[in-house]
Amino acid sequence: MIDVLYFAWVRERIGVPKESVDTQATSVTELVAELSAREERYAMAFSDISALRVAVDQELSEFDAPLQGVREVAFFPPMTGG
Amino acid sequence: MIDVLYFAWVRERIGVPKESVDTQATSVTELVAELSAREERYAMAFSDISALRVAVDQELSEFDAPLQGVREVAFFPPMTGG
Amino acid sequence: MVVRVQETAFDLGAEVKGFAEGCKNAGAVVTFTGLVRDLASGNLDRMLIEHYPGMTEKALSKIEAEAVKRWSLNESLIIHRHGMLRPGEIIMMVATASKHRKDAFEAAEFLMDYLKSRAPFWKQEFTNDGTEWVESKSEDEAALGRWS
Amino acid sequence: MVVRVQETAFDLGAEVKGFAEGCKNAGAVVTFTGLVRDLASGNLDRMLIEHYPGMTEKALSKIEAEAVKRWSLNESLIIHRHGMLRPGEIIMMVATASKHRKDAFEAAEFLMDYLKSRAPFWKQEFTNDGTEWVESKSEDEAALGRWS
Numbered sequence: 001m002i003d004v005l006y007f008a009w010v011r012e013r014i015g016v017p018k019e020s021v022d023t024q025a026t027s028v029t030e031l032v033a034e035l036s037a038r039e040e041r042y043a044m045a046f047s048d049i050s051a052l053r054v055a056v057d058q059e060l061s062e063f064d065a066p067l068q069g070v071r072e073v074a075f076f077p078p079m080t081g082g
Numbered sequence: 083m084i085d086v087l088y089f090a091w092v093r094e095r096i097g098v099p100k101e102s103v104d105t106q107a108t109s110v111t112e113l114v115a116e117l118s119a120r121e122e123r124y125a126m127a128f129s130d131i132s133a134l135r136v137a138v139d140q141e142l143s144e145f146d147a148p149l150q151g152v153r154e155v156a157f158f159p160p161m162t163g164g
Numbered sequence: 165m166v167v168r169v170q171e172t173a174f175d176l177g178a179e180v181k182g183f184a185e186g187c188k189n190a191g192a193v194v195t196f197t198g199l200v201r202d203l204a205s206g207n208l209d210r211m212l213i214e215h216y217p218g219m220t221e222k223a224l225s226k227i228e229a230e231a232v233k234r235w236s237l238n239e240s241l242i243i244h245r246h247g248m249l250r251p252g253e254i255i256m257m258v259a260t261a262s263k264h265r266k267d268a269f270e271a272a273e274f275l276m277d278y279l280k281s282r283a284p285f286w287k288q289e290f291t292n293d294g295t296e297w298v299e300s301k302s303e304d305e306a307a308l309g310r311w312s
Numbered sequence: 313m314v315v316r317v318q319e320t321a322f323d324l325g326a327e328v329k330g331f332a333e334g335c336k337n338a339g340a341v342v343t344f345t346g347l348v349r350d351l352a353s354g355n356l357d358r359m360l361i362e363h364y365p366g367m368t369e370k371a372l373s374k375i376e377a378e379a380v381k382r383w384s385l386n387e388s389l390i391i392h393r394h395g396m397l398r399p400g401e402i403i404m405m406v407a408t409a410s411k412h413r414k415d416a417f418e419a420a421e422f423l424m425d426y427l428k429s430r431a432p433f434w435k436q437e438f439t440n441d442g443t444e445w446v447e448s449k450s451e452d453e454a455a456l457g458r459w460s
Binding site for chain 3: 005007008009055058059060074076077078079080081082
């Protein structure tokens with residue numbers, strides 16, 4: 001089980017801020033494919049990966065990052081702090 | 083008559099912060115030569131012109147600046163503001 | 165080296181004064197303050213700042229640690245708010261203290277550049293016309309190139 | 313666009329807060345504060361700041377006008393003290409406000425670079441060992457090259 005978090009408009013499209021996902025995905029990319037296959041709202045949120053950023057266990061990561069031992073994955077648009 | 087002002091260690095060497103000088107000098111360089119010829123304390127203060135800065139009528143200037151119509155000349159070391 | 169992420173407003177004057185007093189022997193203190201600016205259209209009603217609790221603090225601490233590694237800093241401070249803000253309200257501030265002004269300036273700019281596009285904050289603007297997520301700017305991403 | 317040259321101390325917190333409140337729609341406010349730093353020897357007793365009344369105000373206004381010409385600024389402020397100061401006391405501050413942080417940062421750095429070697433201030437340090445005029449630094453003069 002991995003906690004999956006969504007922020008900003010990704011959260012709005014998916015409809016929840018957080019969920020627990022039972023997955024065998026070995027990378028973020030596989031997780032994205034798995035979620036996208038589930039329901040239209042995921043497919044829509046993940047339709048353009050280049051517009052998204054991902055954090056793995058609260059560290060900014062690449063989409064090909066492995067998921068072994070990972071507890072938390074978060075998807076969000078490019079950040080706009082400051 | 084020109085008001086001549088001195089600041090920081092130039093003031094200390096000359097011994098006064100300000101004086102009125104009756105001069106026919108046509109440039110700052112000539113004024114410096116005239117003062118230096120007067121007394122040892124001036125000669126000492128002006129011994130190394132490269133260590134000095136000059137303001138003519140409260141504007142930073144070059145030593146070859148003309149003195150026609152000028153009311154105030156100031157000599158001082160490089161500034162250390164901030 | 166302090167990082168604070170909070171919903172409540174903070175007193176800019178008190179923070180800057182306290183920071184400067186806390187590092188008297190630094191000589192040079194630089195601060196940056198970010199405020200909610202009204203839009204060009206002039207009809208911004210409020211701005212919601214969303215963040216990623218847990219990751220935000222980590223990301224800011226990491227950015228601050230990197231600044232401390234690169235420049236000679238006596239002290240540094242990052243305060244960032246989240247939640248609902250009105251135009252004119254203070255969003256965040258950074259402060260840096262160093263013996264030399266160059267270090268203090270560069271470190272503050274570095275903190276801001278990284279904070280802009282590497283700390284997990286997202287801004288949503290509420291206007292008469294609706295709501296909109298603020299898009300990241302390509303020049304903010306480009307600004308990071310200066311430090312690599 | 314305000315320039316103040318004064319002997320009395322000023323309240324950094326109140327100045328920064330007032331400045332930020334006075335240009336709410338700017339978005340980005342940068343401040344620099346210079347404090348009397350103790351010497352490496354650790355025995356600085358006090359620092360005397362001499363200036364050239366009349367020319368000082370003119371020089372600072374000229375520097376500020378140049379910054380306004382080069383960058384898009386909503387507001388700017390320079391306060392510089394003269395007279396006798398103790399270690400830890402605030403010597404001066406500059407503040408800049410702009411829509412964009414790059415303008416605010418660059419303008420503040422520009423003001424500081426010019427103020428350092430083009431505004432008629434001279435510092436004299438008093439230590440247990442005697443008094444000494446602070447010498448200008450070649451890197452301060454070199455810093456001006458960035459803006460020419």
